[in-house]
Amino acid sequence: MRISPKITNFFIYGLGQSINLLSPLIVMPFLIRVCKEDGLGKIGISFSICLILSGIIDYSSYLNGTKDIVINKKDDSFLSNKITDIYTYKFIIFVILTVLFTLIVLSIPSVQEKKLLLLSLPILLSQLLNPNWLLQGLENFKLIAILNILSKAIYIAMIFLFIKNREDYIWANFYLGFSGVLVYFTSFLYFIKKYKLRCTKQNIKNGLHIMKTDFNICISEFCLSIYQYFPILIIGYFAGNGAAGIYRVIEQIFSIFRTFIFMFFNFSYPTVCFEVEKNLKKGIKVWKLYHLTNLAIIISLCIFVYIFSDYILSYFHVATKDKQSLIVLLRLAILVPILLVISQALRQLMFALNLSSVYTRIIYFSCILSIVLLSTFVYLFGLKGSFMAMILVELIVISLYSFVLSKKRHLPT
Secondary structure, three states: OOOHHHHHHHHHHHHHHHHHHHHHHHHHHHHHHHHHHHHHHHHHHHHHHHHHHHHHHHOHHHHHHHHHHHHHHOOOOOOHHHHHHHHHHHHHHHHHHHHHHHHHHHHHHOOOOOOOOHOOOHHHHHHHHHOOHHHHHHHOOOHHHHHHHHHHHHHHHHHHOOOOOOOHHHHHHHHHHHHHHHHHHHHHHHHHHHHHOOOOHHHHHHHHHHHHHHHHHHHHHHHHHHHOHHHHHHHHHHHHHHHHHHHHHHHHHHHHHHHHHHHHHHHHHHHHHHHHHHHHHHHHHHHHHHHHHHHHHHHHHHHHHHHHHHHHHHHHOOOOOOOOHHHHHHHHHHHHHHHHHHHHHHHHHHHHOOOHHHHHHHHHHHHHHHHHHHHHHHHOOHHHHHHHHHHHHHHHHHHHHHHHOOOOOOOOO
């Protein structure tokens, strides 16, 4: 029986993304054992800051950029100009962010862990060079998997070879960024040669034009980054680096679910949009089939984590006298991915029904709400409050999506 190329691509893409999940699971127990929970917390806080800034560097490359590439992937002349335009504006943003970040870290006395923060900057350079947005447009999922596996293999090797003492935590993010730069720079040179990339004044003008026209998309994606990566910063501020380290462990566990959910979203999105456009009633049935299947998978995995939470936490070598409280936290945290399946399913339907403008307003609101609730709940309830806030935000977002969709006329039930 011939396997569909689409399914093959999904599994190849999933293989490449799985290394992003496995590498922290391999590295994190070692870092906790050597650098302790507070060291891991500091690493996690700096890493989250870099991820938020990376979202700005990406701008609209993973949305409009990928879309333009896939539509015109057989036009080498178009690809050469578009790739250069996108890398040009990404470079401009990278330089601005790097300079501002360095000035802030060095000039403000209250900023702690200056060495760790500055040594984390290669993560931004790695994101600048990362060609995944281009490879997704070219539908070259095999090369995406190869680059991911190579960069993470180098990162894992460097962590185990060079992290020897508790004070070495400052180098952890540097090794992550360096491994990405090493692999992605090599691929960047390949694309320069293949598509004859040359930056001209016109490319700079085009890049600046893209930055102007896609500003709203960048802001909405930035809000999503804040929503996903800001919690550990708030926890570190109110509850300390040790609590941030424990949060990082628990977050890593439920981020496995989150990554799978977003992979499923990206895989099913084109089909759902096509079916909804062709026949609304049939499209809704396809949408339900996809996401009910996804929900069943996630619930099954969450039940597994709930049952074996004691053994899972033991794997990470978290040192605490009250292990039962960590088990309670983990079991509370796994409610988040279950709600996330529902919210992402509704989000997909919002896009399929051309309700993106309303979606953007909901994202802005949920981002602000998330920061307010996280700050309040962590201050009042500690680490437990962070997961309480996430659950409440997801419930509110689900309610808002449901309300908007319920107002959509002719929507079959």
